[in-house]
Amino acid sequence: MPITIKDIASELNVSATTVSRALKNDARISVEVREKVKKSAAKMGYRPNLMAKSLVSSRTDAIGLLVDNLSWSFFSELAERVQNAAEKHGYSVFIYSSQKSAGLEKAGVERFMSRGIDGLLVYATEKEENRAFYSELDKLGIPVLFFNHFLRMDVNCVTTDDYDGTIQAIRHLGSLGHRRIAYVGSGEESSFKQQRLAGYRDGLNELGVEASPHWIGLEEDDPAYGYRKVKAWLAAPADERPTAVFAQNDMLAFGIYRAAAEAGLRVPDDLSVIGFDDLDVCQLMHPPLTTVRIPLKQLAEAAIRFMLDRFAAEAGGEAVRLKTTLSPSLIIRQSTAPLKQ
Amino acid sequence: MPITIKDIASELNVSATTVSRALKNDARISVEVREKVKKSAAKMGYRPNLMAKSLVSSRTDAIGLLVDNLSWSFFSELAERVQNAAEKHGYSVFIYSSQKSAGLEKAGVERFMSRGIDGLLVYATEKEENRAFYSELDKLGIPVLFFNHFLRMDVNCVTTDDYDGTIQAIRHLGSLGHRRIAYVGSGEESSFKQQRLAGYRDGLNELGVEASPHWIGLEEDDPAYGYRKVKAWLAAPADERPTAVFAQNDMLAFGIYRAAAEAGLRVPDDLSVIGFDDLDVCQLMHPPLTTVRIPLKQLAEAAIRFMLDRFAAEAGGEAVRLKTTLSPSLIIRQSTAPLKQ
DNA sequence: TAATCTAATGCGAACGTTCGCATAAAAAAT
DNA sequence: ATTTTTTATGCGAACGTTCGCATTAGATTA
Numbered sequence: 110m111p112i113t114i115k116d117i118a119s120e121l122n123v124s125a126t127t128v129s130r131a132l133k134n135d136a137r138i139s140v141e142v143r144e145k146v147k148k149s150a151a152k153m154g155y156r157p158n159l160m161a162k163s164l165v166s167s168r169t170d171a172i173g174l175l176v177d178n179l180s181w182s183f184f185s186e187l188a189e190r191v192q193n194a195a196e197k198h199g200y201s202v203f204i205y206s207s208q209k210s211a212g213l214e215k216a217g218v219e220r221f222m223s224r225g226i227d228g229l230l231v232y233a234t235e236k237e238e239n240r241a242f243y244s245e246l247d248k249l250g251i252p253v254l255f256f257n258h259f260l261r262m263d264v265n266c267v268t269t270d271d272y273d274g275t276i277q278a279i280r281h282l283g284s285l286g287h288r289r290i291a292y293v294g295s296g297e298e299s300s301f302k303q304q305r306l307a308g309y310r311d312g313l314n315e316l317g318v319e320a321s322p323h324w325i326g327l328e329e330d331d332p333a334y335g336y337r338k339v340k341a342w343l344a345a346p347a348d349e350r351p352t353a354v355f356a357q358n359d360m361l362a363f364g365i366y367r368a369a370a371e372a373g374l375r376v377p378d379d380l381s382v383i384g385f386d387d388l389d390v391c392q393l394m395h396p397p398l399t400t401v402r403i404p405l406k407q408l409a410e411a412a413i414r415f416m417l418d419r420f421a422a423e424a425g426g427e428a429v430r431l432k433t434t435l436s437p438s439l440i441i442r443q444s445t446a447p448l449k450q
Numbered sequence: 451m452p453i454t455i456k457d458i459a460s461e462l463n464v465s466a467t468t469v470s471r472a473l474k475n476d477a478r479i480s481v482e483v484r485e486k487v488k489k490s491a492a493k494m495g496y497r498p499n500l501m502a503k504s505l506v507s508s509r510t511d512a513i514g515l516l517v518d519n520l521s522w523s524f525f526s527e528l529a530e531r532v533q534n535a536a537e538k539h540g541y542s543v544f545i546y547s548s549q550k551s552a553g554l555e556k557a558g559v560e561r562f563m564s565r566g567i568d569g570l571l572v573y574a575t576e577k578e579e580n581r582a583f584y585s586e587l588d589k590l591g592i593p594v595l596f597f598n599h600f601l602r603m604d605v606n607c608v609t610t611d612d613y614d615g616t617i618q619a620i621r622h623l624g625s626l627g628h629r630r631i632a633y634v635g636s637g638e639e640s641s642f643k644q645q646r647l648a649g650y651r652d653g654l655n656e657l658g659v660e661a662s663p664h665w666i667g668l669e670e671d672d673p674a675y676g677y678r679k680v681k682a683w684l685a686a687p688a689d690e691r692p693t694a695v696f697a698q699n700d701m702l703a704f705g706i707y708r709a710a711a712e713a714g715l716r717v718p719d720d721l722s723v724i725g726f727d728d729l730d731v732c733q734l735m736h737p738p739l740t741t742v743r744i745p746l747k748q749l750a751e752a753a754i755r756f757m758l759d760r761f762a763a764e765a766g767g768e769a770v771r772l773k774t775t776l777s778p779s780l781i782i783r784q785s786t787a788p789l790k791q
Numbered sequence: 792t793a794a795t796c797t798a799a800t801g802c803g804a805a806c807g808t809t810c811g812c813a814t815a816a817a818a819a820a821t
Numbered sequence: 822a823t824t825t826t827t828t829a830t831g832c833g834a835a836c837g838t839t840c841g842c843a844t845t846a847g848a849t850t851a
Contacts, residue, residue, distance in 0.1 A: 204533065
């Protein structure tokens with residue numbers, strides 16, 4: 110069975126306390142003993158039992174990450190960054206995928222809490238029925254940080270400026286001469302979607318164009334919707350088609366490529382496409398996708414930094430609300446081109 | 451501070467033992483007391499402290515999952531399935547991404563162990579230098595299961611029959627009339643790659659074709675390699691080009707689509723492409739990718755089942771080695787077509 | 792009515808740590 | 822030589838559970 114501190118202690122004829130202290134380099138223990146203990150620990154294959162440590166310190170050095178669906182590239186790329194950032198500071202990450210279910214979202218938090226986590230990171234579904242639940246997460250007694258916007262909610266957030274990112278995208282299309290710019294997305298239930306839509310509207314206004322409801326597709330929350338919706342638009346006569354499409358996320362852009370190809374149109378010559386997220390696959394697509402990059406690494410690092418700060422503060426005065434917004438950047442690749450005359 | 455069993459005990463003027471037993475429906479506690487305790491627990495917001503429970507039971511109800519890189523769709527889709535399957539049985543999943551580094555692979559296991567996990571699931575990099583390390587994982591004292599093949603290694607494995615999957619793919623291409631079939635992949639260091647390559651060779655043999663080294667690309671381990679390699683092949687005169695390409699994984703297929711497009715060729719009319727894995731994106735590609743499906747859900751469920759069995763056995767006689775192989779299935783979509791005359 | 796049995800509950804130790812508060816020995820100061 | 826200081830170590834409780842072994846009270850039997 111696993112080696113404990115006591116095994117080392119009796120091996121060396123010292124107390125468990127001494128071993129415990131020696132292992133954490135406590136100055137009270139003489140250097141020789143410290144060395145001796147560490148050597149034995151290594152030789153005997155000692156592994157500290159974090160369960161026991163946690164029980165006394167009531168800290169687990171683990172962070173919970175709740176996401177919509179881990180199999181979606183956006184979330185897994187985020188999770189990877191979060192894990193890396195956490196690991197760097199000695200924290201482990203528990204991941205729970207809510208599968209977009211409000212119920213599982215609650216169950217996940219419940220599980221996290223009894224498992225014992227020091228902090229909670231959430232990318233929530235923003236389901237209406239879980240609204241109250243989100244704001245109550247604060248009462249869990251551990252730091253909670255959202256990757257959601259939740260503008261009007263009194264919670265901690267680290268987010269990207271979706272509005273700004275979308276404006277950048279529309280301006281880019283505008284500068285290429287496009288005016289008939291469509292929007293493909295899904296619903297308005299979550300704040301990032303609202304912001305991207307608002308950015309789209311205002312971006313068009315800047316170009317002196319009024320957004321037409323006809324060219325805003327929001328009906329379904331499915332990556333394949335991009336295909337269906339754009340296919341319908343492209344069925345119209347040439348002068349009634351959009352010349353560029355803004356996709357609310359990169360996955361939708363896939364379907365748009367397909368719709369274009371099936372309509373006999375080329376991207377970007379006949380149709381410019383712009384995405385949002387900058388997933389790894391964007392570079393592999395043909396043509397490589399112009400998109401708005403969400404700085405996932407910085408987002409993850411800011412999140413972990415927030416946690417570390419809160420852990421350090423620990424009752425050190427009232428912790429103030431954090432609302433951090435990172436700037437997205439437009440990554441121009443080859444899916445956008447000047448409007449053909 | 452969090453509610454403990456003692457809080458409930460003093461609230462109800464019973465002992466902590468009684469509360470503990472009542473909560474797990476121990477028949478020794480009268481029904482009335484059981485109900486009373488449960489009611490109070492719910493009202494007071496009691497959450498069992500799994501740390502404490504673990505300390506005494508030395509079980510954590512957590513499983514570790516070690517993968518190459520969580521941000522790759524294949525691994526994240528697998529992780530999602532594993533998480534779902536584990537959750538169903540009350541187990542949590544700790545994910546650690548080794549980032550394809552042999553060192554981090556070891557560090558991850560170290561971390562898992564001191565954190566305390568009941569079982570370990572591994573998708574290893576198969577780096578030569580970690581060979582010994584893999585076989586020693588057995589000595590950790592917990593069940594260990596690999597998603598790798600490790601044919602000649604004495605470890606537990608749940609895998610897909612990569613050889614068979616590839617044969618199916620080649621047969622499919624053969625039945626469409628293709629004979630000049632190329633292979634794009636990376637190295638031969640890991641067993642699944644060896645198997646796919648062997649399947650390719652034997653599949654060609656069945657068609658009466660000898661595999662030509664010229665049409666086997668293995669130089670780089672990078673999704674963009676599919677693009678580069680196929681682009682080179684397609685630069686040759688028409689009758690010296692492959693008419694179909696087998697991609698060792700779906701991601702490579704992306705680049706192949708691009709190479710084809712840039713060479714002015716259409717998929718599947720001028721070039722058939724077949725992938726491996728069946729990632730979610732396959733359906734979104736244009737054209738939707740014909741591919742060999744790895745049954746991730748079944749793989750994950752088999753893995754969890756294995757764990758549950760081992761937990762239940764618990765010193766119940768010598769546990770026998772498990773080598774489970776699930777059958778992949780060919781998913782025919784629209785990236786393969788009959789050879790043009 | 793005393794002895795035995797059953798049902799319901801409680802006591803106290805244990806799991807592997809950490810930490811406050813001794814204690815002991817050696818060194819320094821008086 | 823005695824007191825004070827310093828240095829190094831140990832004791833025992835605590836964290837929140839679980840579990841073996843009492844203990845108590847009421848019911849049953851002789």
